[in-house]
Amino acid sequence: MTNSADTVHAHLSPTSLRLSDQPTVTVIGDGQLARMMHTEAIELGVHVRILASDAHNSAAQVVGDVVIGDYTDLADVRAVVAGSDAVTFDHEHVPTEHLHALRAAGVNVQPGPEALVNAQDKLVMRTKLAQLGAPVPEFAAIESLDDARSFFAAMNGAVCIKARRGGYDGHGVWFPDTREELDELITKLLDAGTLLMAERKVALVRELSAMVARTPSGATQAWPVVESVQTNGICTLAIAPAPGLGAVETQVRELAATIATSLGVTGALAVELFETRNAHGEPEIFVNELAMRPHNTGHWTQDGCITSQFEQHLRAVLDFPLGSTEMTAPVTVMANVLGAENDPEMSMAERMRQVWLRHPEAKIHLYGKSHRAGRKIGHVNVSGDDVNQVRSTALACAHFLVHARWP
Amino acid sequence: MTNSADTVHAHLSPTSLRLSDQPTVTVIGDGQLARMMHTEAIELGVHVRILASDAHNSAAQVVGDVVIGDYTDLADVRAVVAGSDAVTFDHEHVPTEHLHALRAAGVNVQPGPEALVNAQDKLVMRTKLAQLGAPVPEFAAIESLDDARSFFAAMNGAVCIKARRGGYDGHGVWFPDTREELDELITKLLDAGTLLMAERKVALVRELSAMVARTPSGATQAWPVVESVQTNGICTLAIAPAPGLGAVETQVRELAATIATSLGVTGALAVELFETRNAHGEPEIFVNELAMRPHNTGHWTQDGCITSQFEQHLRAVLDFPLGSTEMTAPVTVMANVLGAENDPEMSMAERMRQVWLRHPEAKIHLYGKSHRAGRKIGHVNVSGDDVNQVRSTALACAHFLVHARWP
Numbered sequence: 061m062t063n064s065a066d067t068v069h070a071h072l073s074p075t076s077l078r079l080s081d082q083p084t085v086t087v088i089g090d091g092q093l094a095r096m097m098h099t100e101a102i103e104l105g106v107h108v109r110i111l112a113s114d115a116h117n118s119a120a121q122v123v124g125d126v127v128i129g130d131y132t133d134l135a136d137v138r139a140v141v142a143g144s145d146a147v148t149f150d151h152e153h154v155p156t157e158h159l160h161a162l163r164a165a166g167v168n169v170q171p172g173p174e175a176l177v178n179a180q181d182k183l184v185m186r187t188k189l190a191q192l193g194a195p196v197p198e199f200a201a202i203e204s205l206d207d208a209r210s211f212f213a214a215m216n217g218a219v220c221i222k223a224r225r226g227g228y229d230g231h232g233v234w235f236p237d238t239r240e241e242l243d244e245l246i247t248k249l250l251d252a253g254t255l256l257m258a259e260r261k262v263a264l265v266r267e268l269s270a271m272v273a274r275t276p277s278g279a280t281q282a283w284p285v286v287e288s289v290q291t292n293g294i295c296t297l298a299i300a301p302a303p304g305l306g307a308v309e310t311q312v313r314e315l316a317a318t319i320a321t322s323l324g325v326t327g328a329l330a331v332e333l334f335e336t337r338n339a340h341g342e343p344e345i346f347v348n349e350l351a352m353r354p355h356n357t358g359h360w361t362q363d364g365c366i367t368s369q370f371e372q373h374l375r376a377v378l379d380f381p382l383g384s385t386e387m388t389a390p391v392t393v394m395a396n397v398l399g400a401e402n403d404p405e406m407s408m409a410e411r412m413r414q415v416w417l418r419h420p421e422a423k424i425h426l427y428g429k430s431h432r433a434g435r436k437i438g439h440v441n442v443s444g445d446d447v448n449q450v451r452s453t454a455l456a457c458a459h460f461l462v463h464a465r466w467p
Numbered sequence: 468m469t470n471s472a473d474t475v476h477a478h479l480s481p482t483s484l485r486l487s488d489q490p491t492v493t494v495i496g497d498g499q500l501a502r503m504m505h506t507e508a509i510e511l512g513v514h515v516r517i518l519a520s521d522a523h524n525s526a527a528q529v530v531g532d533v534v535i536g537d538y539t540d541l542a543d544v545r546a547v548v549a550g551s552d553a554v555t556f557d558h559e560h561v562p563t564e565h566l567h568a569l570r571a572a573g574v575n576v577q578p579g580p581e582a583l584v585n586a587q588d589k590l591v592m593r594t595k596l597a598q599l600g601a602p603v604p605e606f607a608a609i610e611s612l613d614d615a616r617s618f619f620a621a622m623n624g625a626v627c628i629k630a631r632r633g634g635y636d637g638h639g640v641w642f643p644d645t646r647e648e649l650d651e652l653i654t655k656l657l658d659a660g661t662l663l664m665a666e667r668k669v670a671l672v673r674e675l676s677a678m679v680a681r682t683p684s685g686a687t688q689a690w691p692v693v694e695s696v697q698t699n700g701i702c703t704l705a706i707a708p709a710p711g712l713g714a715v716e717t718q719v720r721e722l723a724a725t726i727a728t729s730l731g732v733t734g735a736l737a738v739e740l741f742e743t744r745n746a747h748g749e750p751e752i753f754v755n756e757l758a759m760r761p762h763n764t765g766h767w768t769q770d771g772c773i774t775s776q777f778e779q780h781l782r783a784v785l786d787f788p789l790g791s792t793e794m795t796a797p798v799t800v801m802a803n804v805l806g807a808e809n810d811p812e813m814s815m816a817e818r819m820r821q822v823w824l825r826h827p828e829a830k831i832h833l834y835g836k837s838h839r840a841g842r843k844i845g846h847v848n849v850s851g852d853d854v855n856q857v858r859s860t861a862l863a864c865a866h867f868l869v870h871a872r873w874p
Contacts, residue, residue, distance in 0.1 A: 081815045082835060095509060102506045102529045103769075105815070105833025105845065122509045122531050281827075362510070363773075366828055366850070378816075381823035388795040388850075408488045408512070409785075416788035420688075421773055426512025428489060438512065443773070443795075 082107045083378050086141050087119070088131050089150030092427035092436065093354050093370075094119035096362070097150070100371040106378070111140040118427045119150070134158050138165070146170050146377040148327055149353055152179045153226065170276065170326040170377035171352045178323050179352040183224045183257040192322050194315060195346045197334075199259035208246040211258045212239065221245060224255040233293060235261065262346055264334040268302055269357035270316035273328050273372040273382055280320055281372065281382035282313045283365060288332065288357045294434065295356045297455065298394040300364055300387070303447055308335070308343050319350070328373040330355030356396065356436070361385075363423045363441040364392025389443035393451045395458035397438035403431035404464035411464055415440075415457045422457045489514045490785050493548050494526070495538050496557030499834035499843065500761050500777075501526035503769070504557070507778040513785070518547040525834045526557070541565045545572070553577050553784040555734055556760055559586045560633065577683065577733040577784035578759045585730050586759040590631045590664040599729050601722060602753050604741075606666035615653040618665045619646065628652060631662040640700060642668065669753055671741040675709055676764035677723035680735050680779040680789055687727055688779065688789035689720045690772060695739065695764045701841065702763045704862065705801040707771055707794070710854055715742070715750050726757070735780040737762030763803065763843070768792075770830045770848040771799025796850035800857045802865035804845035810838035811871035818871055822847075822864045825873075829864045 083106050087094040090112030098119060101108040111129050112120040120126045129136030131154050138161075141147045146168045159173035178185040186199045200211040202221065212219050219242075223232035236242040249256055267290055272282040285305060289297035301309070316331045330351040338344040358369035367375075367383030375382055404411075408426070415422055419442070426438040438461065442454040459467045490513050494501040497519035505526060508515040518536050519527040527533045536543030538561050545568075548554045553575045566580035578586075585592040593606045607618045609628065619626050626649075630639035643649040656663055674697055679689040692712060696704035708716070723738045737758040745751040765776035774782075774790030782789055811818075815833070822829055826849070833845040845868065849861040866874045 081837075083816055098529070099506055099509045102502060103830075103832045104819075105831075105835055107528070107835075120531070121514070122505070124527070124529050124531055124533070126531070366770075366830070375823070380816075380820055381827060383823065384828040386828070409490055409787075412511075413787055416782070416790065420788060421791040421793070423510075423773070424512075425510045428512055428514075430488075 083145040084109060084143065085374055085377060086111065086144040086147045087150055088137065088140070088147065088154055090114070090117035090119045090126075091150050092118045092429070093150035095122055095427060096354065096359075096370045096425070097374060098123050100368060101374055104371065104374060106374055109140060109144065111136065118429055121428045132158075134161060137162065141167050144168070146379075148373070148377045149176075152176065152352070156180060172324065172326070175324045175326065176352055178325075179350045181224050181255075182222050182227075182349075183255075185350055186257065186259070188323065189319070189347055192318070194319060195344070197260040197262050197346050199257055202246065202256040202258050203250075205243065205246050205250070208242055208256075208258060209239070212236075212242050215260050218261040219258050220261045221249070221256060221258050223249070224257055231293070262334045262336055264336050265343075266335050267348070268305075268312060268333040268335050268345065269298065269355070270312045270331045270333060271328060271355060271358045271361075271369060272313070272316040272320050272331070273369070273376045274317075274320040274325050275376045275382060276326050276379045278321070279382055280317045281367075281385055282316055283358065283361055283369070283385045284387060285309050285312045286357055286360065292434075294396070294398065294436070296396050296398065297451070298357045298360050299447065299451060300360045300392045300394075306343075308345065312345060315345075315347075319347075323350075325352050327352060327376045328354045328358065328369050330357055332357070356439075357394075359425070359439050360392045360394035360441055362425065364389055364443055390445050391447045391450045392441055392443040393447070393454040395440050395442075395454035396436055397426070397440065397458045397461045399431045399433050399435040399437055400462050401433050406464040408461070411461050414464075415460050419453055419457055422453065424457070424461070490552040491516060491550065492781060492784060493518065493551040493554045494557055495544065495547070495554065495561055497521070497524035497526045497533075498557050499525045499836070500557035502529055502834060503761065503766075503777045503832070504781060505530050507775060508781055511778065511781060513781055516547060516551065518543065525836055528835045539565075541568060544569065548574050551575070555780070555784045556583075559583065559759065563587060579731065579733070582731045582733065583759055585732075586757045588631045588662075589629050589634075589756075590662075592757055593664065593666070595730065596726070596754055599725070601726060602751070604667040604669050604753050606664055609653065609663040609665050610657075612650065612653050612657070615649055615663075615665060616646070619643075619649050622667050625668040626665050627668045628656070628663060628665050630656070631664055638700070669741045669743055671743050672750075673742050674755070675712075675719060675740040675742055675752065676705065676762070677719045677738045677740060678735060678762060678765045678768075678776060679720070679723040679727050679738070680776070680783045681724075681727040681732050682783045682789060683733050683786045685728070686789055687724045688774075688792055689723055690765065690768055690776070690792045691794060692716050692719050693764055693767065699841075701803070701805065701843070703803050703805065704858070705764045705767050706854065706858060707767045707799045707801075713750075715752060719752060722752075722754075726754075730757075732759050734759060734783045735761045735765065735776050737764055739764070763846075764801075766832070766846050767799045767801035767848055769832065771796055771850055797852050798854045798857045799848055799850040800854070800861040802847050802849075802861035803843055804833070804847065804865045804868045806838045806840050806842040806844055807869050808840050813871040815868070818868050821871075822867050826860055826864055829860065831864070831868070 086109045109125040127140045221234040267288045269288045284301040287299040287302035332349040334346045354369040361368040423441040429437045440457040444450040516532040534547045628641040674695045676695045681687045691708040694706040694709035739756040741753045761776040768775040830848040836844045847864040851857040
C-alpha cells in the first residue's frame, strides 16, 4: 500500500486557510470556551485562530488554525493577532500592559484593556462598581495586617479575603473565622506578594448570573437571568430562567446592561450576583464577580436560546448586530460534568451511551479533557417544561458521566 | 520583535491530537456536510478526521485533523481511515469496490457498501424499492436506443432520463420532450458511456423529504417530514413541518423507516418524495431519490430540533443511541444561499450585518465557499409560529446574502 495522503497543516501557514471575505477572530486561550466559540464560528463562516499553550488542549484539538505560544509573552501575542479583524479571550489572564501595547499598535482588542481590567483585578472592579452605584458588599483594599484586622473588626468577623488577580472556581478566596486565622492567612499571603482585598461575607440565599452582550457600537442584548448553584466555589448547575425571580429580573437585567455600558465591555459579560434578604425579608442583590467572555453560567444558551453566548460573543467582538436571546424552551438546565476522585473503568463513550439510552433529550457537551478531580470536563443541557424534572434529569446525566452510575 | 509562536500542525501527526477515550470518525469528503458534522462533533467530544481534496475546501478550513488525498484512490482512503472508530461520507462518490475492500479489511464503514449502492446507483435503488413495495414511478434500464424508445412510447412521452451514477442538484437528469430530442440525447449519452435509466415523469404537486437516522444496532428515529422547494433541480427551501400533510405524514415517516431498515442504511437517510394526486384527487407519494448522509432538506434541524441531523448522523454511525427529534419551535424554514450570476460589491460581512439588523432571529450558516453562480454557499434558518411569515423572512434573508438587496 502506498500512502500518498499527507497532513495538510504541514505545508500551510495559518492565514492561507482563510478566505479573503471571511472575518478572522483570534482567541487568546485554548480551553473549552475557545473550543465552543469555534463551534459557532464554523457555522457563521468566521475564521478562528487560537493561541494555545499546548496542542493537546481543549480548543487546540478541534481548531484548524492553531498557534502555539505563551499569552504572557508579548511577542507571541503580537504574532498570533497579526491580520485579525478582532482579538478576544477565553480567560482574563493576559497581562493588562500587553493589551495596552496591542491597542497602541492598532489591534482591535475586544474587550479592551480599560474594560478588561475590571475582570482582572477585583479591587479595581469593586471600586468602579461602587462609583457607579451598583450594589456591592462593603469592601476594602488590604495592604497590611492592620488593614485586614480593622476590616475584620468592622464586619464583626464576617469577611471574605480575595486575591485581587488570578482567582477562579473558588481559588483565591478565603474565609477566616477567627482573628488568629485571619492573622496567619494575611501574613502568609502578603509575604508571598499576593495583592489582596477583603469584603463583607454576604448571607446569601442563592446565586444568580445575569449575562449580557455588548458591541463596540454600544448595542446590548441580555439573556434571561439564571440561578447558579455553586459547590465548593465551582458552578455545578445553572437554571434558566431563575425560578421565582419576580421583579428582581428586570432590575438585574438592567444592572447588567448598565455595567456593560459603563465599563465599556464588549463581547459577553457575566455579572455574578448574590441574592440575599434585607431587613424586611425582601430580595436584595449584590454583585459578586464579573467575567468578560462566555461564562459557565451561560452554557445553557447553546441549547436553550436562539443565540448562544458563543455566537453572540463572536458577533459582538466583530461589531455585528446582536442575535435574539429568546428562549427555545420554557426551562433549560445546565449541569457541569466535574471530574471526581476516581475515574470509573467504564469508558466515557459507554457512559454517553447509557445516558442517551435513558435520556434521548440530553445534550452532552464534552471538552476533550482527561479526567481529574474537580476539573470541568463537560456539561449537559436539558430542556423542558417542568423545572424540577429538567433539573433532576440534567443532574442525573452529569452524575452518570462522572461516576458511571445513576444518583 | 522575535516570533516564538509556531503553527502546531507542522509537528504533529493527525492521531496525536486524539484523546485515547474519544471516538474518532473519519469523514470522506470536504464539503459543507463534513464541515457541519465537525460543528457537532466538537460538542460531543468526537474527534473528526477528514479526507479532503484541497486544503481550502469548506470542511478543510475548520477541521484540525485534515488529510489531503483522493477518495477514488484506495491507498489514500486506506491511509485516512486507519485507527478510526467509524468511517462515513459527505457524498456518495467513493467507488463501491473501495468500500467493499475496506469492509473486508475490517474497517467500520457506515453506511456499508450494500446499503450505499442504493444511493450511488439510481437503477439499483429503484429496483430495490420496487421489490420492497415502496411507491416508485414506473422505470426501466436504458442500455440501448431501443430501450429508450419503447419506454418513451409506453409513457406517452412523459419520461425523465437519469444518469445512474454521479448526478446531484439537477445534474444528470434530462427531460426530452420529443422522440427526436430523446434519440439525440440517448445517442450522445450512450456514446459517452453514461449508464442510464428512465422513469415516468410525475405530475407533482410538491416535493417532500422524509429524513430518518438508523444505527447499526437497528434503532431508527425520524424527523418531521418537510416540504422541499426545488428551483432548477436545486433545493432552495425546506419547510418544517410540511404544511397540511395530514395522514400522509405517518405513512411517509413509516416508509422512510422501512427503507432505512430494509436497505440496512446507517446514519442519516433522506428519502426525497414527489407528492401528486391520484385519480380521486387524493394525495399520493412516490419516492424520488435517496441520500445516505445529512441532506440539504435536513439543515433546518440545526436550529429547529433538539437533535440536528449532523449530531444524529455521528451518533448513528458510532452506534450511540439516537437523540430526540422533537422540534424546538412550531415552524422552522431553511432557505439556501445560492450564488447568483453576479457577486455584489458589498462584502458578505456587511450583508450579514444588514440581515441581522432587520432579523435578529435569523440563523446564518456559511460554508466558507467563494461565490459562484448556482453554488450552495450557505443557508438561513428561521423559526417561529406562522409559516408564511417565517418562510418569507428566511427567503428574504437568503436573498439579501446573495444580492445585497431585499426582495
